[in-house]
Amino acid sequence: MTNPLLNATAVLNCQRLSKSHIDGKIHVDVLKNIDFAIHKGEKIAIVGASGSGKSTLLHLLGGLDSPTHGKVHVGGTDLSRLNEAELSRLRNRTLGFVYQFHHLLPEFTVLENVCLPLLIRGGHLADIQEQAIALLEKVGLKKRISHKLSEISGGERQRTAIARALITKPLCILADEPTGNLDHHTAKQVFETILELNHELQTSLLIATHDRNLADQMDRVLTLQDGQLHVL
Ligand SMILES: Nc1ncnc2c1ncn2[C@@H]1O[C@H](COP(=O)(O)OP(=O)(O)O)[C@@H](O)[C@H]1O
Numbered sequence: 001m002t003n004p005l006l007n008a009t010a011v012l013n014c015q016r017l018s019k020s021h022i023d024g025k026i027h028v029d030v031l032k033n034i035d036f037a038i039h040k041g042e043k044i045a046i047v048g049a050s051g052s053g054k055s056t057l058l059h060l061l062g063g064l065d066s067p068t069h070g071k072v073h074v075g076g077t078d079l080s081r082l083n084e085a086e087l088s089r090l091r092n093r094t095l096g097f098v099y100q101f102h103h104l105l106p107e108f109t110v111l112e113n114v115c116l117p118l119l120i121r122g123g124h125l126a127d128i129q130e131q132a133i134a135l136l137e138k139v140g141l142k143k144r145i146s147h148k149l150s151e152i153s154g155g156e157r158q159r160t161a162i163a164r165a166l167i168t169k170p171l172c173i174l175a176d177e178p179t180g181n182l183d184h185h186t187a188k189q190v191f192e193t194i195l196e197l198n199h200e201l202q203t204s205l206l207i208a209t210h211d212r213n214l215a216d217q218m219d220r221v222l223t224l225q226d227g228q229l230h231v232l
């Protein structure tokens with residue numbers, strides 16, 4: 001059942017969200033009855049020990065995996081009601097993903113990878129390239145735009161992933177350890193780019209991180225422990 005009041009203000013929310021993994025005979029309840037909402041422009045950090053379920057939660061909220069129980073709504077839409085094509089379209093229109101294994105295309109250039117989400121929507125190539133180049137400049141990759149993904153470093157791939165997540169100007173960015181592989185200076189630069197977008201466009205940010213410094217710059221910090229979210 002949907003709650004219209006909740007959905008009117010929440011960019012993304014979940015109700016009684018649970019996820020269990022069955023690994024051979026071992027049954028692991030990773031997430032237990034989580035209720036959570038992120039509102040327009042809000043910045044939230046999720047912290048928690050390795051294995052506490054941060055990545056699992058972000059995957060469920062982004063519709064990349066299905067819950068065992070419970071519901072996820074993105075922009076007021078119940079994800080469980082969508083077929084694969086509708087889900088892809090909703091993700092492309094509303095969410096920006098920055099994940100550790102970032103699903104970039106190794107045989108394509110940095111510029112092509114960043115343009116792709118907008119090309120899928122069917123925009124004008126020259127306009128899209130202009131936006132992509134501006135973003136790549138912000139994340140310090142202007143000199144790498146013609147390199148293939150297979151020819152750049154891990155940190156540069158991470159920044160490409162961030163530019164690709166930002167180019168669609170999503171309602172909400174879901175980032176899993178977005179600065180994990182980066183040196184201090186680059187991490188700061190990348191994070192500032194994400195914060196600028198939050199400020200300019202009221203993009204909501206949901207970031208799983210180990211970085212206390214980064215978490216402290218969010219509006220709220222939640223800890224994932226024993227399958228539940230706690231206010232820190
Ligand atoms: N596909 C899977 N199959 C079985 N167990 C999984 C799977 N994905 C994650 N897990 C388990 O779920 C728990 C949470 O993992 P994860 O969400 O990756 O945690 P975190 O991101 O906080 O490190 C871990 O115990 C992990 O081993």
Ligand SMILES: [Mg+2]
Nearest residue numbers: 054055056176
């Ligand atoms: Mg993780």
